[in-house]
Structures are given as structure tokens and as C-alpha cells.
Amino acid sequence: MIRRLSQARERGIPEATVARLPLYLRALNGMAERGLATVSSEDLAVAAGVNSAKLRKDLSHLGSYGTRGVGYDVEYLIYQISRELGLTQDWAVAIVGVGNLGRALANYGGFVSRGFRVAALLDADPEVVGDHIAGLSVEHIDELEAVIRRRGVSIVVLATPAAAAQQVADRVIAAGVTSILNFAPVVLAVPEGVDIRKVDLSIELQILAFHEQRKTDRMTGGPAMAEEWPEAVDL
């Protein structure tokens, strides 16, 4: 029986599933706070905003933790998902680039709570170095490698200007970090084995604008059916 479970979990959870686990975890935490002991896939799916079959399939990748006819034990599922995501240990995060965004991130309490700890703030600007933010003193970028080593930093958040991001990423990777969350609007080139995730406000807005345009086009009849666009367009 343990055999069957091991098989189910066979090295490798689909990427799409991994991306949803934090969502389930958040919904479950809400339920735990409200004192629910068990939850059905249907209810949890609604809370997480997904289809219940998808939810069950996702959870089945971790093992067989539900009880047919009953549902899932909330606390136990929280534990299993947390463990799968690696949230049972805590992760030291460094923020590089302490400007508008870097400060907001440093002051943000929301992620300190769940396994992540801001362990260092780094910046190149002598004006900024030494500032105290969220209980930390901003250190100089020259200290990067030393800080990463000393504090056991394993995840770096990049909040520098775009022009500096690649160069900082190179140093961070050379120092042994393999997980980077990048806010700078550049495509970072990184060696195999380094995970980059990017958050790009400007892209999100452009995607929204695209759909918004479609919606209003539809309203106003849109571009004519014939004569889709001008024969030639000068710039």
C-alpha cells in the first residue's frame, strides 16, 4: 500500500500543479482558522477558484491523502502541501535593490509569515546603504557574496533597475544561488539549473490592455470586416 503511494509520487509533480499548491495552501489556512476539520474537494476547489477534478488530480500527485465519502483532513493536508513545497524549513531571502519596490517588499509582512525570512537588503547607492528598513540595515552590494554565504541565503529577489539586473544575477549565481525572483523588466540569461521567476507589471498591464481593446472593439462594431487594415502604414 505504501508501495502504491510511492509510485503515485514517482519523482516529479507537474509544473502546473506546483503553481497551484500555494493556492490550495492559502485556502486551507483560511479554513483551519475558521475551525474546519475536513473539507471536500468540491469546497476546496471553489475556495481556490479551480475545477474540483483538477484539484483532486493535483493532490493525487502528492499521495492519497483523502478519505472517500469524507474529504480531506484540513490540518494534515496543510502539513503535506507545506512539506512538498519545502515550507517546513525556512528560507533566507536577500533583496537586492532597495528603491521604491525593494522597500515595499522589505516592509511587506505577508511572506515572512510562511517560511520565508528577509535575511539581507543590499544596494549599490551609498546614500541608501546603512538605512534601517524593517529591522535590517542595508548593506553594500560589494558585500554580496559574503552576505549570501554568512546568512545562508538561497533565494534572491532582484529589484534593481533593468540595466543592473543581469550583472547582479551573474554575481548572485556565481555565489551559488540558484533561485531568483526577478522584478526587473529584462530577460535574464542564466545557466542550466538556475530557476528564474519573473514578475513584470508592464507585461500584465499590456495583456489587460489587449483584452480591454478587444472588448471595446466588440462594443463599437470593431475594425471593419473587410479592409482589415490600411494597405500601407507609414511610421
Added chain:
Amino acid sequence: MIRRLSQARERGIPEATVARLPLYLRALNGMAERGLATVSSEDLAVAAGVNSAKLRKDLSHLGSYGTRGVGYDVEYLIYQISRELGLTQDWAVAIVGVGNLGRALANYGGFVSRGFRVAALLDADPEVVGDHIAGLSVEHIDELEAVIRRRGVSIVVLATPAAAAQQVADRVIAAGVTSILNFAPVVLAVPEGVDIRKVDLSIELQILAFHEQRKTDRMTGGPAMAEEWPEAVDL
């Protein structure tokens, strides 16, 4: 010939393509600045960090703008992508919730440049209302509907605490907005026809942690092959 193009563009660009167009646009802008007149799919693909076949297929959804044997005209392609994304008009954006994050966003110059204009800042805290940020005065949330109407706001950025997000979203949607960029860590329930995009720092970090754990597991031999997990785990 126009017929064939119209057909290619037949109402509906794949979502995955839409999400990449801003990336191409950014790469193209860099090239235009460096004075390049034309670019091959291969070069542009490298700059955008994608496969060249994918890039060509993406662009083919907009029309047949390349020249075989030569490549794409940089300026013309910039224009076509901008137009497709709806960036030739400018979009009035309101930011609701002017705390740590809202301020960083308001001060951020990066997206004002490309078709987006921060037209209003709104907050519920009387302490914050009236503050001047990035040339705008923070207005009270009670003014929400009036401000949306008066300034022609069509995209709203939500940067309130999670607890307030749904309620603000409801009002914003009731006021006619159908495009929302949500930074609050909640699943928003919205009617059909409203586009929500979310940016969730905490989820990004959790995904990184998952992979980071896998990497270090691999190093240290990982969880034993047999006895995958304890028979029972108390909480």
C-alpha cells in the same frame, strides 16, 4: 492577398501568444534604440528568450509582416505589435490602496512610458488621503465611482489588504471597469467578461522554494527510496 492576411488574423490570437507580445515589443524597442532596421526571427527570438519557430508562429497570428530572406522591419513590427496590444491609445489606470506597494507602483516610471497613465490614487485611510505622490493627490475611496467616470479609468490596480480586495473589486466592476490587476493574495470572484490578472509574490517564492528543495534533496541523496514517508505524521 489582403484576404489571406485577414484570414490568418481571424478573430483570436492565442493567449500564450498575447502574453509574449510585450516581450517581443521590449526586445524590438531595444533594437530600434540601437539603430537596427531589420531583424531575423532567430535574433529576435534570442533577445526575447524564446524559440524562433514559436516567435514566427506568434507573429504570423498578427499577419504576414516579415520578408523571406531578410527578416522583419523593426519599426514596422513595433507598430504592428503595439497596435495589436492596444498601446496606440493611452489607458487611464487607477491605483486603489496607497500603502507600501501602491506608493512604489505610483512612483514607478516604467509603465507610464508605454501607453499607461496613472490617473488616480485612492485609499480609505484619512491619514493617507490628500497625500501628494508622483504628482497626484490621493483621493478618498468614497469617490471611487466618480473618479472612474470622470477620468475615464479603464484599468484598476488593486493594492489594498487582502480583506478589502473583494469588496473594492465589486465596486470597481459595478462602476464599469472590466480589467483588474490584483496584488492582494485572494482569489477574486468576478462576473463573466471581467479580466483579472494577479501578481502574487508569495506564490512565486513558494514555487521557487519547491524547486530549491528538490535541488538540495538531489544533492544530499534526497528522501530514501523506500520508506517514502512516515507511516503516520502527528501535527
Added chain:
DNA sequence: CCCACTTTGTGCACCGGTTCACAAAGGGAC
């Protein structure tokens, strides 16, 4: 102990998206 009811876990068909590989198209040299 058995039956009716609930809910999980998953086989399977389907779908959007990716990638390969190549025919078709255009440019430039002579």
C-alpha cells in the same frame, strides 16, 4: 451485516500550445 449515500482517485478523450522540419518566397549576384 448490508445498503444507500458520499466523495475520492483516475482512465480517457480532448485541447491548446510547442517544436521540428521543409516548401515557398524573396533578394542579390552575375
Added chain:
DNA sequence: GTCCCTTTGTGAACCGGTGCACAAAGTGGG
């Protein structure tokens, strides 16, 4: 005008992911 070279645009195979639908498993009541 012809030939060769480059590069696009796309057909087709493939792949990961989704959602339906249902058998299997477990619960609770009588």
C-alpha cells in the same frame, strides 16, 4: 533572366494539461 542563398510561414507530430465521467472506497444508518 537565372541561380543560389537566406529566412519566413506553416503542416503535422507531439506533449503537457484539463475536465468528464465513473468505478472503487469508505461512512453511517438501520
